Amino acid sequence: MTALSSAAPVAVDAPQVLDRCRALVRPALAQAVERLHPWVGEMAGYALGWCEVGGAPAAAPGGKGVRQALAVLGAEAAGAPGRAGVAAAVAVELVHTFSLLHDDIMDGDGTRRRRPTVWKAYGTGPAVLAGDALFALAVETLAAVPGGSGGLRLLSVALADLVRGQADDLLFAARPWTGPERVRPEAYRAMAEHKTGALLGCAAALGAVLGGASPATADALDRAGRHLGIAFQVVDDVLGLWGDPAVTGKPVHADLRERKKTFPVLAALNSPGADARRLAALLESDGNPAEAVALIEAAGGRTAALAEARRHVAAAETALAGAPLEATAAAQLRSLPAFLVGRDL
Amino acid sequence: MTALSSAAPVAVDAPQVLDRCRALVRPALAQAVERLHPWVGEMAGYALGWCEVGGAPAAAPGGKGVRQALAVLGAEAAGAPGRAGVAAAVAVELVHTFSLLHDDIMDGDGTRRRRPTVWKAYGTGPAVLAGDALFALAVETLAAVPGGSGGLRLLSVALADLVRGQADDLLFAARPWTGPERVRPEAYRAMAEHKTGALLGCAAALGAVLGGASPATADALDRAGRHLGIAFQVVDDVLGLWGDPAVTGKPVHADLRERKKTFPVLAALNSPGADARRLAALLESDGNPAEAVALIEAAGGRTAALAEARRHVAAAETALAGAPLEATAAAQLRSLPAFLVGRDL
Numbered sequence: 001m002t003a004l005s006s007a008a009p010v011a012v013d014a015p016q017v018l019d020r021c022r023a024l025v026r027p028a029l030a031q032a033v034e035r036l037h038p039w040v041g042e043m044a045g046y047a048l049g050w051c052e053v054g055g056a057p058a059a060a061p062g063g064k065g066v067r068q069a070l071a072v073l074g075a076e077a078a079g080a081p082g083r084a085g086v087a088a089a090v091a092v093e094l095v096h097t098f099s100l101l102h103d104d105i106m107d108g109d110g111t112r113r114r115r116p117t118v119w120k121a122y123g124t125g126p127a128v129l130a131g132d133a134l135f136a137l138a139v140e141t142l143a144a145v146p147g148g149s150g151g152l153r154l155l156s157v158a159l160a161d162l163v164r165g166q167a168d169d170l171l172f173a174a175r176p177w178t179g180p181e182r183v184r185p186e187a188y189r190a191m192a193e194h195k196t197g198a199l200l201g202c203a204a205a206l207g208a209v210l211g212g213a214s215p216a217t218a219d220a221l222d223r224a225g226r227h228l229g230i231a232f233q234v235v236d237d238v239l240g241l242w243g244d245p246a247v248t249g250k251p252v253h254a255d256l257r258e259r260k261k262t263f264p265v266l267a268a269l270n271s272p273g274a275d276a277r278r279l280a281a282l283l284e285s286d287g288n289p290a291e292a293v294a295l296i297e298a299a300g301g302r303t304a305a306l307a308e309a310r311r312h313v314a315a316a317e318t319a320l321a322g323a324p325l326e327a328t329a330a331a332q333l334r335s336l337p338a339f340l341v342g343r344d345l
Numbered sequence: 346m347t348a349l350s351s352a353a354p355v356a357v358d359a360p361q362v363l364d365r366c367r368a369l370v371r372p373a374l375a376q377a378v379e380r381l382h383p384w385v386g387e388m389a390g391y392a393l394g395w396c397e398v399g400g401a402p403a404a405a406p407g408g409k410g411v412r413q414a415l416a417v418l419g420a421e422a423a424g425a426p427g428r429a430g431v432a433a434a435v436a437v438e439l440v441h442t443f444s445l446l447h448d449d450i451m452d453g454d455g456t457r458r459r460r461p462t463v464w465k466a467y468g469t470g471p472a473v474l475a476g477d478a479l480f481a482l483a484v485e486t487l488a489a490v491p492g493g494s495g496g497l498r499l500l501s502v503a504l505a506d507l508v509r510g511q512a513d514d515l516l517f518a519a520r521p522w523t524g525p526e527r528v529r530p531e532a533y534r535a536m537a538e539h540k541t542g543a544l545l546g547c548a549a550a551l552g553a554v555l556g557g558a559s560p561a562t563a564d565a566l567d568r569a570g571r572h573l574g575i576a577f578q579v580v581d582d583v584l585g586l587w588g589d590p591a592v593t594g595k596p597v598h599a600d601l602r603e604r605k606k607t608f609p610v611l612a613a614l615n616s617p618g619a620d621a622r623r624l625a626a627l628l629e630s631d632g633n634p635a636e637a638v639a640l641i642e643a644a645g646g647r648t649a650a651l652a653e654a655r656r657h658v659a660a661a662e663t664a665l666a667g668a669p670l671e672a673t674a675a676a677q678l679r680s681l682p683a684f685l686v687g688r689d690l
Contacts, residue, residue: 035505037512102477106470125451128473129512132447132480136504139484143501149494156488159481160380167382167474 014339017332021069024082025089029068032090032141036133043122043130047097049113053121061113066340067092067203073336074207074221076329085207087145091155092203094138099162099199101131106170107258114249135159142206151206154218158202165195172261177269177283183261185270185308189230192263197229204333220323224316228337231312235341237262238305241293253289263308268301275299313337359684362677366414369427370434374413377435377486381478388463388475392442398466406458411685412437412548418681419552419566421674430552432490436483436500437548443479444507444544446472451515452603459594480504487551496551499563503547510540517606522614522628528606530615530653534575537608542574549678565668566678569661573682576657580686582607583650586638598634608653610637613646620644658682 033044045051049062068089075085103109104117105127111117119127142148142155168191172183204221213221239248240255241264255262268279279295282288296302316337320330378389390396394407413434420430448454449462450472456462464472487493487500513536517528549566558566584593585600586609600607613624624640627633641647661682665675 037509039516040508040512102473105473108470124469125453125515128447128450128476129508129515131473132476133505133508133512135477135480136501136508139497140501140505143494143498149488149497152484152494152497153488156481156485160478160485163385163474163478163481164382167385167478170470170474171384 012331012335014332014335017073017335018065018069021072021082021089022065024072025065025068025086025093028086029090029093032094032137036137039126040130040133043101043118043126044097044134046121047101047118047130060115063096063113064340065093066336067096067199069336070200070203070221070225070333071207073329073333074204074209074213074218075211076207077204077221077323077325077333078208078211078213078217079326080211084211087141087148088151088203088206088210091138091142091151092199092206094134094141095155095159095162096199098131098134098138099166101127101134103166105131106166111249145210148210151209154202154206154209154222158198161194161198165191165193165198169195169260173259175261177259177265178280182269183266185263185266188261188263188266192230192233193226195229196233197226199225200229200232201225217323217325220319224319224333227312227316227319228340231309231316231337231341234263234305234309234312237264238302238309241296242302253293256283256289256292264296264301264305266301267304267308268296268299271299271301271304273299309341313341357676357680359677359680362418362680363410363414366417366427366434367410369417370410370413370431370438373431374435374438377439377482381482384471385475385478388446388467388471389442389479391466392446392463392475394458405460408441408458409685410438411681412441412544414681415545415548415566415570415678416552418674418678419549419554419558419563420556421552422549422566422668422670422678423553423556423558423562424671425556429556432486432493433496433548433551433555436487436496437544437551439479439483439486440500440504440507441544443476443483444511446476446479448511450476451511456594490555493555496554499547499551499554499567503543506539506543510536510538510543514540514605518604520606522604522610523625527614528611530608530611533606533608533611537575537578538571540574541578542571544570545574545577546570562668562670565664569664569678572657572661572664573685576654576661576682576686579608579650579654579657582609583647583654586610586641587647598638601628601634601637609641609646609650611646612649612653613641613644616644616646616649618644654686658686 033041036044042051042055046053049060050058052058071085071089071092072082074088076082100112101118104112105119105124109117110120118130138155139152142151145151172191175181175183201222201224204225205218208218208221237255240250240262245252269276275295275298279292279299282292282295317334320333378386381389387396387400391398394405395403397403416434416437417427417430419433421427445457446463449457450464450469454462455465463475483500484497487496490496517536520526520528546567547570549570550563553563553566582600585595585607590597614621620640620643624637624644627637627640662679665678
């Protein structure tokens with residue numbers, strides 16, 4: 001079973017892998033976006049970093065294209081050419097863009113990738129509409145693939161998980177830091193798996209299914225993506241507390257001010273000892289955020305979060321190792337977690 | 346071909362048909378909504394008229410359930426039992442509810458069916474999320490049906506049309522009343538077909554496909570639904586200008602104030618004569634709405650709109666008459682247009 005994936009490790013350059021997949025997917029993604037209503041298409045192009053407000057071409061930083069890469073690599077891992085995964089890549093990239101547009105509205109975030117968010121630039125109503133259009137286009141893209149019905153089942157599960165995770169994330173912010181109503185780490189894991197992991201897992205599994213993989217292989221890729229999503233979310237939490245705002249693009253202490261139930265805080269509150277109790281009292285009284293960050297670290301929240309991320313990266317690797325994957329694609333897949341969640345875990 | 350549908354006319358009570366279909370679909374619709382995140386499920390239940398804010402049961406007026414009825418009747422028209430169309434009925438009803446939730450945000454409408462809209466009652470972000478969840482649930486419902494991939498193709502086309510129609514409707518409000526940039530009646534028809542007709546057509550076609558209909562029969566039902574949608578939209582425009590606000594639930598002259606490009610106004614502006622010119626001048630200067638309504642009528646806008654609606658009802662009937670439909674279901678299908686767009690056309 002693991003013969004192919006236990007081939008000798010190859011030095012793989014993750015950014016190069018992402019570049020290659022983006023280049024392979026870009027024409028089909030552009031073609032899909034061109035099918036949209038022109039006004040909606042402009043908003044989609046803006047969100048993807050392809051144009052400015054008004055439609056003038058731009059080369060603003062888009063995303064890294066992790067999801068589209070997972071779809072292409074999923075197809076290749078199943079032994080098919082990468083182009084077999086392109087429809088899956090387009091669909092998941094459209095879903096991802098849709099979810100960013102709508103999440104920015106829900107979270108009231110005005111900036112993304114150093115530009116105004118779509119709702120800030122075009123208005124809330126138009127941004128809702130553009131998200132809906134991207135969602136519909138994703139379904140249309142996959143529905144047009146011969147034999148795409150298994151793929152649509154996978155995508156629909158990921159979509160439902162995505163919305164469920166976003167609902168929990170929003171509701172967690174209103175929950176208390178302590179007491180019986182507090183958010184436990186297990187609830188956080190489920191939220192992060194749904195909100196971030198489901199679409200990553202779906203991307204790889206969808207590509208694999210379109211590449212002819214068995215259900216068991218698709219399932220292994222799905223599990224790997226879900227673990228990667230949790231790791232990614234936890235590391236994002238760590239960067240939100242201890243990262244350089246100039247690098248993360250997030251205002252300092254934004255997560256704490258919004259009472260986001262991030263993993264380092266939950267882990268710190270869950271630890272025994274005086275620091276955890278002091279942290280609880282400080283958070284309940286909306287005290288000084290810098291002091292809270294110091295207490296989170298003292299109570300072991302940062303260490304616990306990094307260990308948690310490492311555990312999920314390892315679980316993703318185990319899932320990959322257990323599936324019969326084509327060796328080159330498998331090596332490229334394995335290069336992504338370390339690159340995405342930080343080499344210094 | 347038309348032997349079945351040219352059976353002797355049967356007296357059919359349209360409200361009874363709608364009641365029967367709603368009763369058949371309700372358990373499956375409730376079961377689908379129960380699969381949602383509880384918070385999102387409450388918003389969905391509120392939108393459907395099943396509960397109050399907070400979750401207490403209610404029997405608020407939901408919609409008439411036209412789309413679910415079309416799906417059930419589509420299956421029956423294909424010779425299958427109505428239950429064969431229930432998954433289609435659930436999917437289109439979820440899509441319809443999603444589109445109402447998001448349209449109310451885009452249009453800034455605070456009231457629907459005499460209750461606060463979801464975004465007014467729960468906030469904009471949660472309403473965006475609830476719409477997304479309903480959309481995802483619709484796809485999931487149809488993806489779970491064996492052989493549902495043809496159905497998903499139909500649904501994805503309707504979804505794309507729906508968003509396109511909503512985009513045009515929003516953009517039309519910003520267009521001038523006169524001059525080369527004005528909205529022509531043909532553009533209105535395309536907008537209304539997309540915004541209202543596509544999902545009605547999809548409902549009937551989807552039910553028929555799940556009931557085993559041929560592509561030609563599904564296509565005829567789709568065309569009938571699209572014509573019905575245009576007729577429905579035009580009559581809605583007429584009611585917006587001349588209907589009783591106590592019955593329509595719409596504030597008087599709201600469409601004119603929002604510069605909505607409704608069919609009676611476009612037809613009036615397109616007519617020759619002094620009334621059309623006076624109307625154009627009045628609208629361009631945002632003059633007295635009551636005076637505008639009188640001029641729209643004098644310039645023949647109301648008469649033209651009712652004739653337009655009649656034409657589309659007739660076209661829907663022609664589409665139905667040309668398809669080999671089971672007689673009882675066909676008679677019930679034929680009872681709906683007159684009931685929905687008014688018996689006095």
